Amino acid sequence: MTALSLRDVRKNFGATEIIRGVTLDIAPGERHCIIGPNGAGKTTCFNLISGRFPITSGEILLNGERIDTMPPHKINRMGLSRSFQITSIFQRMSVFENLRCALLWSRSYRYSFWSPLWRQKALNEAAEVLLEDLNLTARRDILAGLLSYAEQRALEIGMTIAGGASVVLLDEPTAGMSNTETDYAMALIRRVTHGKTLLMVEHDMKVVFDLADTITVLVYGQVIASGSPVDVRANRAVQEAYLGALEE
Amino acid sequence: MKSRWLILVLIVLAIALPWFFYDWGHHRHAGFLLSMLSQMGMMVILALSYNMLLGQAGLFSLCHATFFGIGGYAAIHLLNAAGTGDLPFPMEVMPLLAGLAGLALAILFGAMATKQRATAFAMITLGIGELMATAALMFHHFFGGEGGVTTNRMIENSLFGLTYSSGLQVYYLILAWTTLAAVLMYYLTLTPLGRMANATRDNFERAQFIGYDPRIVRFLQFALSGFFAGIGGGLYAITYEIVTFDALAAPLSANALLMAYIGGTTVFGGPILGAILITLLQSGVSLLSNSWLVYVGVMFIAMVIFAPTGLAGIVKAHGPIKHAGRMGSLLVPYLRLVIPSLGLLLGFIGLVELMSFLTIGAAQGKKLVLFGGSIDVNATLPWAISLGSFLLGGLWLRFEAAGFHRVWENLSAEVRR
Numbered sequence: 181m182t183a184l185s186l187r188d189v190r191k192n193f194g195a196t197e198i199i200r201g202v203t204l205d206i207a208p209g210e211r212h213c214i215i216g217p218n219g220a221g222k223t224t225c226f227n228l229i230s231g232r233f234p235i236t237s238g239e240i241l242l243n244g245e246r247i248d249t250m251p252p253h254k255i256n257r258m259g260l261s262r263s264f265q266i267t268s269i270f271q272r273m274s275v276f277e278n279l280r281c282a283l284l285w286s287r288s289y290r291y292s293f294w295s296p297l298w299r300q301k302a303l304n305e306a307a308e309v310l311l312e313d314l315n316l317t318a319r320r321d322i323l324a325g326l327l328s329y330a331e332q333r334a335l336e337i338g339m340t341i342a343g344g345a346s347v348v349l350l351d352e353p354t355a356g357m358s359n360t361e362t363d364y365a366m367a368l369i370r371r372v373t374h375g376k377t378l379l380m381v382e383h384d385m386k387v388v389f390d391l392a393d394t395i396t397v398l399v400y401g402q403v404i405a406s407g408s409p410v411d412v413r414a415n416r417a418v419q420e421a422y423l424g425a426l427e428e
Numbered sequence: 429m430k431s432r433w434l435i436l437v438l439i440v441l442a443i444a445l446p447w448f449f450y451d452w453g454h455h456r457h458a459g460f461l462l463s464m465l466s467q468m469g470m471m472v473i474l475a476l477s478y479n480m481l482l483g484q485a486g487l488f489s490l491c492h493a494t495f496f497g498i499g500g501y502a503a504i505h506l507l508n509a510a511g512t513g514d515l516p517f518p519m520e521v522m523p524l525l526a527g528l529a530g531l532a533l534a535i536l537f538g539a540m541a542t543k544q545r546a547t548a549f550a551m552i553t554l555g556i557g558e559l560m561a562t563a564a565l566m567f568h569h570f571f572g573g574e575g576g577v578t579t580n581r582m583i584e585n586s587l588f589g590l591t592y593s594s595g596l597q598v599y600y601l602i603l604a605w606t607t608l609a610a611v612l613m614y615y616l617t618l619t620p621l622g623r624m625a626n627a628t629r630d631n632f633e634r635a636q637f638i639g640y641d642p643r644i645v646r647f648l649q650f651a652l653s654g655f656f657a658g659i660g661g662g663l664y665a666i667t668y669e670i671v672t673f674d675a676l677a678a679p680l681s682a683n684a685l686l687m688a689y690i691g692g693t694t695v696f697g698g699p700i701l702g703a704i705l706i707t708l709l710q711s712g713v714s715l716l717s718n719s720w721l722v723y724v725g726v727m728f729i730a731m732v733i734f735a736p737t738g739l740a741g742i743v744k745a746h747g748p749i750k751h752a753g754r755m756g757s758l759l760v761p762y763l764r765l766v767i768p769s770l771g772l773l774l775g776f777i778g779l780v781e782l783m784s785f786l787t788i789g790a791a792q793g794k795k796l797v798l799f800g801g802s803i804d805v806n807a808t809l810p811w812a813i814s815l816g817s818f819l820l821g822g823l824w825l826r827f828e829a830a831g832f833h834r835v836w837e838n839l840s841a842e843v844r845r
């Protein structure tokens with residue numbers, strides 16, 4: 181069974197069809213990268229999978245179950261978590277609180293208004309470990325909105341994987357980072373997504389060809405190629421539509 | 429750690445204060461003081477529970493008095509039932525029952541309102557407030573129309589054998605419930621729901637992608653805040669033995685907002701400060717001046733413009749500087765603000781009072797008395813002095829404030845390093 185499947189997924193915004201029949205199968209544990217030019221519909225795909233927008237037609241399955249009519253929080257509880265291209269964190273809460281909030285639901289605290297958080301030892305330890313993992317321990321009590329850009333991106337990734345989702349979607353996690361920051365972020369991503377299914381949108385070709393088991397090329401809302409890095413690199417259509425233009 | 433001491437001092441002070449003004453000659457408590465302190469207690473609950481919405485959940489509600497009021501009406505009817513012996517509950521739990529009435533109504537209205545966001549939410553709560561105010565005038569059986577409903581709080585049923593015939597006993601009941609409610613509300617901020625309320629305030633959408641339905645978070649927060657407001661209303665009913673339409677109408681909702689905002693919505697204790705300050709103004713300044721609402725209004729506007737984090741926010745902003753032991757460097761800059769501020773303030777008060785006595789005061793046949801002499805409000809001199817003081821103070825303050833700002837910025841930058 182696949183971890184995540186899209187079957188002829190389409191999405192219209194008004195009269196324009198932005199996603200024009202995408203079919204995709206991602207095996208459990210696979211590291212899958214989506215590449216494509218600006219405006220191809222990569223983020224829109226993520227928005228459809230994660231339930232942020234309803235799809236116009238088609239089917240999306242998570243571990244064999246239909247999720248395309250579910251609201252985002254239900255999809256998240258089923259084990260799919262996503263990050264945002266434009267950093268989306270809790271600005272006026274501390275870094276530690278951000279991570280602890282991201283841990284809450286998966287540790288079945290639900291809407292509890294009776295458990296005192298300071299006494300939840302396992303929860304607090306998990307948040308500290310996560311801080312350590314993200315190299316944010318020194319910034320523990322700072323408001324998230326005051327972190328540097330790269331630190332906010334790290335926090336974004338941390339919040340995405342905190343809940344222990346088995347399928348992780350990362351939308352351009354390294355965009356806007358310097359080379360060293362990118363290297364650091366990629367090492368982090370490798371570490372924290374170990375053993376999980378990873379679907380990632382990325383513009384940095386070096387990163388993509390380094391990390392991916394499978395690459396899908398999306399152009400104007402359609403998949404024009406999908407396969408191993410070697411196959412995709414050799415693909416004529418890809419070279420013409422995308423890679424060529426990029427690498428020259 | 430330090431704030432814990434502050435709270436302890438505040439509570440001890442609240443217990444002891446009536447005795448400082450005890451009239452040993454007549455063996456009487458100062459009635460004015462007791463009623464003011466009692467009022468403060470209720471307002472502290474109202475403001476704190478309002479901040480569960482505004483400050484903690486980012487919910488801009490315009491109907492908070494609805495839940496305060498319903499708690500009040502419920503308490504009146506419960507007290508009446510208890511007075512005739514139909515209800516076997518002691519006085520001390522009445523505020524809890526009033527809270528449950530607030531909770532029930534907040535569940536009903538919260539289910540409607542919290543599905544909406546931002547402006548739509550505010551609009552719906554405005555509608556709810558108006559609806560309830562109209563209902564209070566329409567349904568006489570429960571609300572008693574314009575005259576309201578009355579009770580007698582001496583129900584002769586108390587856990588501690590108290591009669592509540594004296595204002596002091598009532599005040600201590602209020603103090604106990606205010607403390608309990610404040611502690612519970614603080615506790616709530618340290619639970620998963622409390623934290624997720626902050627999270628949905630900061631980023632409604634992101635909360636969904638960590639597994640939470642933000643609408644349920646808001647709904648629960650709204651319901652619980654209604655519960656606490658209801659407790660405040662119950663205390664109101666016990667104190668005044670009458671509840672009218674005023675206890676749930678829009679002006680009180682606005683007051684809740686004012687107190688929370690002026691005190692500071694970003695710090696838990698902020699609204700306590702605001703409630704105390706506004707009540708002081710309300711009971712103190714209103715005796716001295718017809719125009720006290722003008723002062724509250726201007727203070728509110730000034731806060732929104734110059735100090736949007738409120739009084740508690742201003743105090744909190746000094747934290748890093750104090751931590752670095754540099755408070756001394758602020759002493760002179762602060763002192764330099766005093767005289768121009770006083771000039772501006774006195775000038776403004778002078779103008780407002782002159783205006784007020786020229787119109788309302790004249791109609792009531794009152795005279796403006798200052799420093800023992802009466803002042804002719806039609807003469808030019810008082811107007812000229814007030815205006816001059818206002819303008820000069822204002823200009824001078826602008827100049828000094830710029831200097832203060834520079835010092836503050838430099839110091840903050842220094843401390844950050």
Ligand SMILES: Nc1ncnc2c1ncn2[C@@H]1O[C@H](COP(=O)(O)OP(=O)(O)OP(=O)(O)O)[C@@H](O)[C@H]1O
Nearest residue numbers: 193194198216217218219220221222223224225265
């Ligand atoms: N909510 C929306 N309403 C209308 N049009 C939208 C919406 N979201 C995206 N689009 C359009 O859909 C197209 C695809 O956008 P999308 O953000 O998915 O591209 P992308 O592949 O992620 O691009 P980038 O590499 O720049 O992030 C764009 O033309 C965009 O304008």
Ligand SMILES: [Mg+2]
Nearest residue numbers: 222223224265
């Ligand atoms: Mg995108």
